[in-house]
Amino acid sequence: MDIEKKKNRFEVEEFEKLKNIMVKYNCALEIVMTHLNNLNTYYNAFEPVNPIEHIKRRIKSPESIAGKLNKKGLPLTAEIADQTLHDIAGIRIICAYAKNIYEIVEIIKNQADFTVIREKDYLMAPKESGYRSYHLIVELNLGRLFGDQICQVEIQLRTSAMDFWATLEHKVKYKYEGKMPEFLSQELQISAEQIHELDERMYHIHELVDEINEDLI
Template sequence: MDKDYLKTRFEVEEFEKLKKKLVRYECALDIVRTQLSNLEAYYNNFEPVNPIEHIKYRIKSPESIAGKLKKKNLPITAEAAEEFLSDVAGIRIICAYAKNIYEIVEIIKSQEDFKVVSEKDYLKNVKESGYRSYHMILEVNIGKLFGEKTCRVEVQLRTSAMDFWATLEHKVRYKYDGKIPERLSNELQNCSRQINELDERMYLIHKVVDMINQSEVDIDRIGY
């Protein structure tokens, strides 16, 4: 990774164009935010447990957008950003357990205000680095005021443990300009496997506690 890419800037005219486009992304983000807020309200009021721990929303900064365009050897223009980048607007949903992620994915797919145009399951198909997450690209229609334009919004779904790992891996990758030493890379992969095992065991404990609460089963009788 070239750290100098963060110094890349849009020319003044392109920057003004980009600012207007970012308004559209904000609107798209708000549409998805509303649906997710409704979902959280439903879980909090009609279900015993809310599987969503928290949600983060962000719009990439112009510097970050310019840097990514440069990294992809694309022109640093507002039009190129709109055409080639799918993560200008981003949402990260942190779930309590890995199995909750697929439940939320199906709910997102069922929404009428936007459609899923691509998805990548890095839970079942773990990246070589050890990265685990579920990625979706949504296409959101932002309405008549904007000429029925659509904007893409990236959604990432992870557990808290996966999010902690991804944050650490990102810092390490940046430190070594994307070329992580083999020994450190192996340690990160090992941590990823252990985190996955921990997620599974925590979910098992959660289910056991549910069973006990529902039927007052003796924990020794169910062999845990």
């Protein structure tokens, strides 16, 4: 275990460089979060229903960054981390319904201050494990203070049920160090399908309630 921990650590000099690099990722997070908080405020003020339940943010720890570089077979340097990892800064948007996710995605794509450079729709095409989510990598200019450096932030969008499933899968994977027993893998796949069906049924109920309310007006 101690050997594994040592493998996932930067040398002192690279660690200091990494700390400086992390400053720009924190600033990039703040910029994107400002846009998303403004969107959240708009929905609360002007729309009857806010499709955003909550927004989470995170910066990868140095150990997590080192672990990912090791997994990719790359040198443990701050520069390599900055150049090759696209998810050092991350934001997760939890939506009420799966249908809302596409609405939020289109809004993000139309933001002038950043550009979507990569997207993966795991809602329409879930992973073999059953994982569902919508992933975007956005790129933004940090301005003159940072010498017009470009920074990337990953945005994941999912429902509460999808988020619960993903958290459980992550815990199971961690427990078995990525070598999950087949029966657990199958249970997670079945649960993922049931969660998908539940999301669809909940949205159907939401639509029925809206129709009933319209008839009562």
